[in-house]
Amino acid sequence: MPWLGTRDALSQTWSRTTGERGVIMSNTGRDCIDAVVVGAGFAGLYMLHRLRQQGLSVRVVEAGGGVGGTWYWNRYPGARCDIPSLEYSYQFSDELQQDWVWSERYATQPEILDYANHVAERFGLLPHIQFDTRVTAASYDEETRTWEVTLRERSPDRDSGTASTITTRYLIMATGCLSVPNVPDIEGLDPDAPNVYHTGRWPREGVDFTGRRVGVIGTGSSAIQSIPLIAEQAASVTVFQRTPNYSVPAHNRPLDPDEVAAVKARYREYREENWQRGFGADFRDSDRSAFDVDDEARRREYEDRWARGGLAFLAAFNDLPFDDAANATAQAFIREKIHEAVEDPALAEKLCPTTPVGCKRLCVDTNYYQTYNRDHVRLVDLKEAPIERVTPDAVETTGGSYPVDCPLDSVVFATGFDAMTGAVTRIDIRGVGGLSLADKWQHGPRAYLGLATAGFPNLFLITGPGSPSVLSNMLPSIEQHVEWIDQCIEYLESRQIAAIEASPAAEDAWVDHVNEVADLSIYPKCNSWYLGSNVEGKTRVFMPYLGVPPYVEKCREVVANGYEGFELSS
Numbered sequence: 001m002p003w004l005g006t007r008d009a010l011s012q013t014w015s016r017t018t019g020e021r022g023v024i025m026s027n028t029g030r031d032c033i034d035a036v037v038v039g040a041g042f043a044g045l046y047m048l049h050r051l052r053q054q055g056l057s058v059r060v061v062e063a064g065g066g067v068g069g070t071w072y073w074n075r076y077p078g079a080r081c082d083i084p085s086l087e088y089s090y091q092f093s094d095e096l097q098q099d100w101v102w103s104e105r106y107a108t109q110p111e112i113l114d115y116a117n118h119v120a121e122r123f124g125l126l127p128h129i130q131f132d133t134r135v136t137a138a139s140y141d142e143e144t145r146t147w148e149v150t151l152r153e154r155s156p157d158r159d160s161g162t163a164s165t166i167t168t169r170y171l172i173m174a175t176g177c178l179s180v181p182n183v184p185d186i187e188g189l190d191p192d193a194p195n196v197y198h199t200g201r202w203p204r205e206g207v208d209f210t211g212r213r214v215g216v217i218g219t220g221s222s223a224i225q226s227i228p229l230i231a232e233q234a235a236s237v238t239v240f241q242r243t244p245n246y247s248v249p250a251h252n253r254p255l256d257p258d259e260v261a262a263v264k265a266r267y268r269e270y271r272e273e274n275w276q277r278g279f280g281a282d283f284r285d286s287d288r289s290a291f292d293v294d295d296e297a298r299r300r301e302y303e304d305r306w307a308r309g310g311l312a313f314l315a316a317f318n319d320l321p322f323d324d325a326a327n328a329t330a331q332a333f334i335r336e337k338i339h340e341a342v343e344d345p346a347l348a349e350k351l352c353p354t355t356p357v358g359c360k361r362l363c364v365d366t367n368y369y370q371t372y373n374r375d376h377v378r379l380v381d382l383k384e385a386p387i388e389r390v391t392p393d394a395v396e397t398t399g400g401s402y403p404v405d406c407p408l409d410s411v412v413f414a415t416g417f418d419a420m421t422g423a424v425t426r427i428d429i430r431g432v433g434g435l436s437l438a439d440k441w442q443h444g445p446r447a448y449l450g451l452a453t454a455g456f457p458n459l460f461l462i463t464g465p466g467s468p469s470v471l472s473n474m475l476p477s478i479e480q481h482v483e484w485i486d487q488c489i490e491y492l493e494s495r496q497i498a499a500i501e502a503s504p505a506a507e508d509a510w511v512d513h514v515n516e517v518a519d520l521s522i523y524p525k526c527n528s529w530y531l532g533s534n535v536e537g538k539t540r541v542f543m544p545y546l547g548v549p550p551y552v553e554k555c556r557e558v559v560a561n562g563y564e565g566f567e568l569s570s
Contacts, residue, residue: 036168041069043462043478044174050486060129068116075202078225079109082364137428145498147171172460180422187389198413209233212409223414224363228371242382244353247363251309280548281473283315290317290326302333330357341369355526419529420543431456444541448502457501460485465543506565518542
């Protein structure tokens with residue numbers, strides 16, 4: 001395949017507007033941008049920065065009105081990160097690391113969004129981002145080795161918008177793992193009604209619940225963070241719980257300047273040390289089994305981690321993710337803590353999960369369980385009393401002991417996301433021979449290293465299924481993927497290789513490996529969004545890869561062996 005153009009024949013229009021060297025003229029006569037990046041969250045911003053450093057022409061397409069990705073959309077009360085702010089941040093620029101000042105141990109959504117905007121402005125990224133625009137389709141042209149990407153700009157009424165197309169050589173999905181809200185279909189409840197909200201699409205102006213009767217559907221992370229704050233305003237709060245979740249205290253606090261200075265004095269070493277840990281974060285990973293110590297010592301370890309707060313509880317012993325008996329000791333400890341926090345024993349028991357700790361995303365809270373001690377907060381167990389319908393006067397349940405007659409002024413869906421795949425499969429992406437990605441993934445996602453999928457040349461995924469992604473510290477994982485993709489494109493460019501594609505055999509082997517590792521753990525033993533179980537009709541498949549260090553080593557091996565497992569064509 002001849003190269004699509006030369007660096008001497010670049011369009012001047014793109015250079016004038018972006019300062020980049022231009023676009024390549026394809027043999028179809030259409031302007032061809034080097035790379036289109038879908039999404040302007042942390043992945044899209046860093047991808048843009050890296051490719052611009054190569055001198056490539058890049059356009060980022062973002063559905064929202066600003067940067068930040070999940071931190072742009074998730075503005076619900078109490079929204080904050082569950083990874084310490086000193087770790088949940090970029091490390092590619094030491095100057096940025098040293099200059100930026102985080103205020104709290106766990107940063108709030110507004111502070112994280114401020115950080116994203118600072119990065120976009122600091123590195124001159126905003127002129128290269130097209131906001132309020134969705135990618136609706138992308139089709140691969142086998143003759144020209146390019147992607148034709150269909151865009152639709154959002155109109156004020158959101159029912160229509162201007163459509164356009166753009167041609168690119170590389171299509172990079174930076175769409176995020178948690179970006180498509182999951183909204184259950186409940187008879188009589190219109191998710192678009194003015195008094196109905198989803199935590200993943202919260203109004204920018206906020207919501208005042210003062211004096212309102214509020215129903216919250218769901219008890220996952222966003223519910224656990226928001227319910228205590230909603231309860232401070234609302235006249236009443238009714239929580240509709242399908243499955244209880246484990247949560248550990250955050251013990252959030254302002255950051256100690258001396259603590260910050262100590263980390264910044266050795267930031268590079270600190271990051272490298274964390275990257276060698278299973279989750280890629282400073283969890284003080286234990287090298288002991290839960291049964292290497294006696295009952296008293298085990299309890300001391302759990303108490304210590306409970307007092308420290310945060311997700312590091314999961315790293316108390318090295319066999320908690322793999323051994324049922326070991327995990328049961330952690331389950332019993334947390335259930336005991338729930339009973340200590342909730343005054344009503346029967347209610348406390350309803351809030352106690354029976355699944356392994358960690359098979360669903362462990363939540364981090366501030367006074368979540370204690371909120372149920374308020375007189376105006378009550379819990380409806382949907383396993384005992386499923387919601388049948390919503391009427392103007394009542395939420396009607398059937399099949400249980402909780403007939404509900406509580407007309408609500410507001411309803412909050414805290415029902416999570418179509419995780420990891422939803423944002424990609426909602427775009428009509430068609431590869432070689434018109435193969436639909438949604439069809440290919442209908443029985444579960446198939447990708448090599450979470451970076452690419454067979455049949456879709458020059459399509460890259462950032463933190464896609466089959467990578468550690470949501471089972472890791474996301475920011476370092478994003479950086480690792482972006483740098484891998486950037487170096488891969490640089491390799492292709494320097495050798496005038498027109499296309500790269502995951503081989504079906506390598507993809508199959510990697511998917512099998514991901515499942516084999518997962519089956520050794522507790523993760524497949526409960527229904528969770530890790531498996532897509534929260535989305536009706538979605539095939540139940542464990543999607544992330546368990547283990548940061550071996551994954552990173554595999555990515556390095558692939559490159560060292562001449563992009564082993566990929567098919568390259570000139």
